[in-house]
Amino acid sequence: MIKVTALADAEHRPRNVAIGTFDGVHVGHRAVIKGADTVLTFDPHPLEVLHPPAAPKLLMPFGVKRDVLDGIGVDEMIVIAFDEAFTQITAEQFIEDILIAKLGAETVSVGENFRFGARARGTPEMLSGRRPEFETRVVPLVEVGGEAVSSTRIRALVAAGEMQPARKCLGVPFMVEGTVVKGDQRGRALGFPTANIVP
Numbered sequence: 001m002i003k004v005t006a007l008a009d010a011e012h013r014p015r016n017v018a019i020g021t022f023d024g025v026h027v028g029h030r031a032v033i034k035g036a037d038t039v040l041t042f043d044p045h046p047l048e049v050l051h052p053p054a055a056p057k058l059l060m061p062f063g064v065k066r067d068v069l070d071g072i073g074v075d076e077m078i079v080i081a082f083d084e085a086f087t088q089i090t091a092e093q094f095i096e097d098i099l100i101a102k103l104g105a106e107t108v109s110v111g112e113n114f115r116f117g118a119r120a121r122g123t124p125e126m127l128s129g130r131r132p133e134f135e136t137r138v139v140p141l142v143e144v145g146g147e148a149v150s151s152t153r154i155r156a157l158v159a160a161g162e163m164q165p166a167r168k169c170l171g172v173p174f175m176v177e178g179t180v181v182k183g184d185q186r187g188r189a190l191g192f193p194t195a196n197i198v199p
């Protein structure tokens with residue numbers, strides 16, 4: 001069972017760390033996570049703090065993301081509480097204080113478009129420059145159907161009802177979670193009982 005740890009409670013140990021928001025844990029995210037025993041992620045989504053009007057509807061609630069990461073073999077999910085104070089941490093502080101001093105990262109895996117630290121000044125190239133402290137694995141964007149996979153693309157596909165292309169990008173069927181409620185019971189009359197879900 002995957003261990004979920006707040007950053008403050010994380011133990012220092014040798015780690016292979018994949019970093020990202022990983023909303024949807026899609027095929028591109030899985031390429032970044034491959035070989036990692038630890039996923040370092042953020043809650044809430046950074047845009048909820050940095051630019052609330054642009055904050056996306058999440059593809060996966062936190063609990064589902066945890067379960068999917070568990071299913072693909074991640075040992076520990078370390079969660080950074082993304083708040084106003086965290087936005088002030090520089091890229092250098094993120095590397096020194098979190099990746100090295102706190103987590104003991106031996107390898108760090110990120111997507112090629114990953115940015116971090118105050119004003120998003122941290123880049124994959126900056127991480128790569130920290131050898132021999134840790135090895136950095138920069139994963140190119142994954143394409144499906146000739147177009148880069150992203151959570152934004154998948155959200156657009158789901159909103160348009162394009163579930164097969166969304167599934168190809170996710171690598172699994174899109175899931176909806178919610179409470180089953182009583183409906184008008186029309187399905188029974190048609191011979192197709194249904195479950196009405198409030199997502």
